Amino acid sequence: MSSRAFRKRVTAAIADRRVAAAVHHATWHKVGARAAGMRMLRNPERLRELAGQIKQHTLERLPEYLEQFTANVRRNGGQVHFAKDAAEARQLICELARSRGLKLAVKVKSMTTEEVGLNSALEAAGVRVFETDLGEFIVQLDRDRPSHIVTPIIHKDRRQIATAMARELGCQYTEDPAALTMIARKYLRDVFRRCDLGISGVNFGVAETGTICICTNEGNGRMSTTRPRVQVALMGIEKVIPRLSDLAVFLKLLARSSTGQPMGSYTSLISGPRRATDADGPSEFHLVLLDNGRSEILAGPFAEVLRCLRCGACLNACPVYRNIGGHAYHSVYPGPIGSLVTPLLDRRGDHHDLPRASSLCGACRVACPVNIDLPELLVRMRAAGRASQGRLKKLGFFGWLCAMRSERAYRAAQRILQAMLSDDGSGWTTGGVGPLASWTAGRDLLRPAPRSFRQLWQEELREQS
Amino acid sequence: MDVALFITCLTDSFFPRAGEAVVRVLRHFGCRVQFPAGQTCCGQPAYNSGFHDEARVLARRMIEIFEPYETIVSPSASCVAMVKQHFAPLLADEPAWRSRAERLAERAHEFATFLVDRLNVDIAGLLRFDEPVTFHYPCHARGIYGAEDLQRWLTRDGQVNLRLPQHVDCCCGFGGMFAVDYPEISTAMLNDKLDLLAATGARLVICNEGGCTLQMAGGARRRGLPLRFKHIAECVADSLGLMKDRP
Amino acid sequence: MSNPDALGPMPEVNSEKRLTAFFDGLRRRSALKPRTELPTLEADVRQVGANADLISRFVAAATSAGLKVHRVGESDSIARVREILAECGAKTVYIEQNACLGGSGAPNDCGVAGPEIEQLTAELALAGITVKSDTSDETLFSVDAGITGVTYAVAETGTLVCQSGPGLARGGSLIPPLHIALLSAAKILPDLYDCLALTSAGSQLPANVNLITGPSKTADIEGILVTGVHGPREVHVILMQNAA
Structure with missing residues (x-):
């Protein structure tokens, strides 16, 4: 759940077709150019390792x-x-x-x-x-x-x-x-x-x-x-x-x-x-x-970010940066490295969205010339900033954990999920409230299958073994 | 060989056919398949969100359920990566649990890599498609298998009409909780990915990750793109005629 | 990210005490244990070995970096310089004095002499070109071309290495819109690693060592490549080899 200010910046950035087109074009181009440049090296992975x-x-x-x-x-x-x-x-x-x-x-x-x-x-x-x-x-x-x-x-x-x-x-x-x-x-x-x-x-x-x-x-x-x-x-x-x-x-x-x-x-x-x-x-x-x-960064658990050469490769590789551009980060340092460095350098600022606004796809880690494990550090920073998570999120994970701790609760949760998702007979959900509204704003949601795998196992598959 | 299935929560609820295909293919190649009772989730959503205490609870639970088994196979690379890459560091402060996590990590396998590396199956040699195919490389498979592995499994000397998408390892924008916490970004990434896939001209997309399929199939449906998504286990099972239904 | 209160007490300038205090604090606070070794580099880093065909590697790399390489016998160098100047319509040139235009003074001199500065100057003057050798702003900002020597070159990357020193103006290879570099083939080192190892071998580096790998260029506007932003638009390398 993003803060209102961040969400506003992101929405505006994505809606700006001109900027989005320019950034997409440039970053895709650079991703290709980087890959071609690295291929010329006899041992690019070894060099990244050495640099790190x-x-x-x-x-x-x-x-x-x-x-x-x-x-x-x-x-x-x-x-x-x-x-x-x-x-x-x-x-x-x-x-x-x-x-x-x-x-x-x-x-x-x-x-x-x-x-x-x-x-x-x-x-x-x-x-x-x-x-x-x-x-x-x-x-x-x-x-x-x-x-x-x-x-x-x-x-x-x-x-x-x-x-x-x-x-x-x-x-x-x-x-x-x-x-x-x-x-x-x-x-x-x-x-x-x-x-x-x-x-x-x-x-x-x-x-x-x-x-x-x-x-x-x-x-x-x-x-x-x-x-x-x-x-x-x-x-x-x-x-x-x-x-x-x-x-x-x-x-x-x-x-x-x-x-x-x-x-x-x-x-x-x-x-x-x-x-x-x-x-x-x-x-x-x-x-x-x-x-x-x-x-202060050197004295803490994120010292690895100080390896950064400011080459920009992680920005070019990042699908989040590609879509929201640099200004949405509200920092001198945008992109994956910026999402780590910004909250560390500006500890009083409200930057808690930055480490969370990532799919953790790891394209940045692959591109980093000094082998910074950016996704791992982003997760670490999410953990360190747990206290700043919204109450709903904390409650949600509490409930989720309760459901995942026993198979009976898990099955009950599965049934609730089935019941919660509207069914117009198509097998898809196209609207809803809360997280469902977030999901269905831009995509449909597949409904859970009529029979879960474990039902299938019980009823059909198990017999054969 | 005895194999314990770790079916993962998204496969269980949303993609049981992929799970069924895993069972049928493993049996076809002579495995005795078990489904350990009590399994739920590996804790990945909590781990990625920074809720590490919660993730630890589920990691310990999963270790207890699966450690009696010698070989564990799962259709999801990201869940396998959770077990192999994150369980031990997560439990670093509890030496006993840590070493149990390390033992489990050695026994956990992703379905396709298990087929190729352990059962010496030539996946490419088995696959039959009557249409061009493309694929999505799931980001969290990094460290489990590479995009080039997936490409190799699907390439059979001109027999499979594989249409390689541009930027083959581009993320679909799912990212677990990220997809609902930052829906605008997630959807923008999704649309980039769908554009790349649609540009291949193929309508069948091989995708081995439930989360990615949930995301991409939902996006394709919203945009009216004629893309279908299938797990590689389903492709193998269908090619071998192992499934009861028609593909 | 900047602190909004712009002016406070002035920190003491060039203070060794402040630095030492900072280093001591850093030592006390750093959570990192020294456990990562400083790796030895040469074998892993090297892309081009000494046995490679250095001249063709250099020509290929330099050309792809946007340098224009002219391979000439040592006796033809002046004629080629004249041709380039004529082609570019250059009427006035700056010639670096003290330039190691040929092989002498070079790290592994193989005896390509290169033109004498006097001879170069005289022949260009004969061709109607105004030759200047002072390093004043008036000269460097007004001439059409700068002619300089090169300390080393790097086959791997197509790089020219130009150092500062007596008679070696930094501006000579930078300010005029056309740069002509005279390079004896003997000065080509295989790898960037060799160049840096040689450069650090002496007791003290020159104040300025420039690794030049291409003309001045930018792609800031829509990713479109434009040359000659602040430095030369064209860089010509006169690569001199023995006739043998």
């Missing part, structure tokens, strides 16, 4: 690896800061901008900066902020919210994009994706030329070298970490990995899981600010380590 193992190993020794990582970032000339929550992350980065007189920021698409709500804080502090990933740029122009971890405008079609760009940039209206992209390129080129602050997330932080790894296809990651004089990377504490060579495992899986590509166009390994003899690059490098609830 490396992440799990690192989480089990997180303080050690973080210590090594931060020491090496400093050795490379970077500065390391710690933000215990979203507010601290915002303050730190705003203070960096203020103290250095930075006024124009370019951003690489980053889930952590979305998570802490950095953009509005910077704008309030007088810094112009430009999202530079094309999708995020359009989201920003249209004052919308991203609906996918990797493909933020998966819910928008070209007409909506064209309208937003013409309105906000005053350019000629065009629906041609190439032309729209070139308009954004031209506009952002000018920004890249003048910017003084570059902000990114981190795909991987390599402990042994103090290197951060940033993966993009558009090159905005490179632009934003090359052009400004100050670079800031906001990194969740779970993003650290032990060795540079571990990247071989993750890079073989990451782009394949996201888009099906063997490798994204640009993988940048950044080890501190520019060296004295370097031709270009930022002269300051700041790493902000973000906790924001992660250490």
Whole structure:
């Protein structure tokens, strides 16, 4: 039984045919592309196992690896800061901008900066902020919210994009994706030329070298970490990995899981600010380590979710996401991983529908490059949130348990079920109240057979044995 | 071979013909079939909903009823998966029960895999269809059998006109309580699945999971789609002429 | 998910004390026991072995990633660069100084020399092309093409590895709309694993190492592929082999 607010969002999302069509098309396409990309590997299942193992190993020794990582970032000339929550992350980065007189920021698409709500804080502090990933740029122009971890405008079609760009940039209206992209390129080129602050997330932080790894296809990651004089990377504490060579495992899986590509166009390994003899690059490098609830997750029964690479494969694979889209989750993190991470990061919020709104089909587990057992964790979270289940549900399970504890009660329940379902002679029920109304709103219900199997057994089948 | 049937609650109430087919096919291949008295439900609905105390009660009950038997066969992969994958972890804090659960897990078999792996039956060689067929792969069969196994069982060197649906492992949206707790989502998923099945052009859908059949048959009827659903046990029994009624 | 109270006391910037306190807290609270081994990787990770035909693997992977690969003898490289520039209508180019254009300085140098920068510059100038070698914004944002060397390449993925360093501008392979990379065949490593192992072998990584696997691209609008979003629209690889 879903909460009214969630149900309203879901119903609206499913009814929006345009969004539903866009999301269906995109996710089906990505599911196929991922499968094709994984098939190219000699041993895809072994790689997923290894990736999960490396992440799990690192989480089990997180303080050690973080210590090594931060020491090496400093050795490379970077500065390391710690933000215990979203507010601290915002303050730190705003203070960096203020103290250095930075006024124009370019951003690489980053889930952590979305998570802490950095953009509005910077704008309030007088810094112009430009999202530079094309999708995020359009989201920003249209004052919308991203609906996918990797493909933020998966819910928008070209007409909506064209309208937003013409309105906000005053350019000629065009629906041609190439032309729209070139308009954004031209506009952002000018920004890249003048910017003084570059902000990114981190795909991987390599402990042994103090290197951060940033993966993009558009090159905005490179632009934003090359052009400004100050670079800031906001990194969740779970993003650290032990060795540079571990990247071989993750890079073989990451782009394949996201888009099906063997490798994204640009993988940048950044080890501190520019060296004295370097031709270009930022002269300051700041790493902000973000906790924001992660250490609490690490201390609990859901630590496995911290393996997540934010590749989006579970979103693409998920039939629930495919039908309700990202916005219905009311979270920065939608999809199966979002259904776990959202309630964990925002413990005061009302997110109890998220882990329950799943058929537990397991498509997410099959797709996850780091082998997170998402359905199992969803069930675990349902169990942990049992107290928040409605009274009717609890009563229902009490009654059900009573019926299932003895064969006599079970048979009585079977007869009651028979009697409760209306019979117009067709063998089908098409309406009713309570759960029956829920079921029959969109499908018919087969009536129980006139004779149950156990009657059949008693009356016919048993004799033959 | 002595086989104890675990018939599962949905098969019992809604799909007794599938249960009957399981009995007749097993007997055909020389098994002595028993139906342990007192069996009800494996507790899966409670387990999936997070009502683990309730699920534990039924898990212990099921262990008691079935542990006298060496071989247990069920027409439902999801119920077998419940026994094989979830009973032991559920009872992890009770070592004695846990090891009893582990023993039971080793003896529980899904019908088709039992036929193929234990009785060495070539299912594909037995099947006779006079129309094109397609199939639904039940998500909860993951870990019991794969979509490619199901496909192999149904593929007989050009004899079976198998129409593979696109996105072969796409969920039907049933998900137990999910289907009534979140009916809008469940139905939207159902309609995606029905579109994929209908697009194959086949009208007969092989589906080995009662819950999925309940969902898909109900959806097909509501939409007026001419799809029929059959358990693979019924297909085998019908092909061998073991059933009393006409298919 | 963000905390609504935007401004509170400012956390101390770059504070080692705060970090140490956090690490200590993490150590105390973590419920996880260290029981998962850090796996050894090479045998499982490797997709391409040293015995593979590295050149054809590279060409196939790079081409499928959208790079345009031109296989030339070492003496033909400059002519091919000229042709590409002409085809693209490029009138001004940036040439990376200090570029390891040929085999020298490469990890397993097999002696393909590659063109001298002076010679390349001179021949392009002769063809009427304006050659720039400074890394100013004016240059990088105005030239039609950037010509750079490559530190390594990866056969498995068709990746070019470009590092930062003296005379090696990050912007050279990024900002101009056309990137021409000069790659000696000897620099092709079999697997991504080899590339990362080599990169981490030194005492300290360059500040910036870029793995380039394709032109700049996006599919954000309805999944339709468009190249040249922020980086180059076209990347040409001049793959130089010994005539033998």
